[in-house]
Every structure is written in C-alpha cells, then in structure tokens.
Amino acid sequence: MAKVYAQVSAVVFLIVGVVGFLTPSLGPLKFxxxxxxxxxxxxxWGVHAGFMGxxxxxxxxxxxxxxxxxxxxGLVAPSMLGxxxxxxxxxxxxxxxWGLYAGFFVKEGS
Known part of the structure; x- marks a missing residue:
C-alpha cells in the first residue's frame, strides 16, 4: 500500500507542479x-520511493x-497558512x- 501511495502521489504531485507553472490557477486552485x-x-521523492525502491x-x-x-x-487556523x-x-x-494509513497501519507486503 505504501508503494502505491508513493507512486500515485508522485504522478499527482509532478502533474500539479508542472501545471502550476503553466497556469496560475485552475478552477478554485491557485498556484x-x-x-x-x-x-x-x-x-x-515519490518517484524515488515508489518506482526506484x-x-x-x-x-x-x-x-x-x-x-x-x-x-x-487549514480547518482551525487558515490564516496561518496563507x-x-x-x-x-x-x-x-x-x-x-491516506499517507498515515499506508505508512503506519498497513503491514509491509499488504
């Protein structure tokens, strides 16, 4: 599960990072x-963790x-984080x- 989490996170974060440089906003999201x-x-880091062992x-x-x-x-003090x-x-x-679950609660090899 941690490997899948790292792989999915890697793809999502890389896409979001690149898209953020191409457009300053995407719907309600600002970059x-x-x-x-x-x-x-x-x-x-996710690529290294999920795809390269x-x-x-x-x-x-x-x-x-x-x-x-x-x-x-963000729920209790949103102004602290911009x-x-x-x-x-x-x-x-x-x-x-999801990261907490995959990292702390799922046994290796699951």
Missing part, C-alpha cells in the same frame, strides 16, 4: 512558484503527517490521511 516547487520536490513506507509516513497537519491547520481553505483543506486531508 505560486514556491508551491509548485514543493509539489515537484515531493513528486520527485527508495523507502515508500517512510515517504507515506512523512507526507501523511505533514499533509494531515496542514489540512487540520488563507488556505475549502478544496485545499480537503486535498491535504485526503493525501494526509
């Missing part, structure tokens, strides 16, 4: 250069913790909780 770079770095469980754990915290902060809310909170919580 900044820093945000795009963060997505590309996470995507590259580089510790997918650790990737899922770290991204799961960070994205869950960002999502929760005013994120709505769809941003949902996206961060989905990737965060």
């Amino acid at each position: 900044s250069a820093l945000h795009n770079i963060v997505h590309l770095v996470i995507g590259a 580089g510790q997918p469980k650790q990737f899922a754990q770290v991204i799961g913790v960070v994205y869950t915290l960002v999502g929760l902060l 005013g994120i809310g709505g769809v941003y909170v949902l996206i961060h919580l989905v990737f965060g909780v």
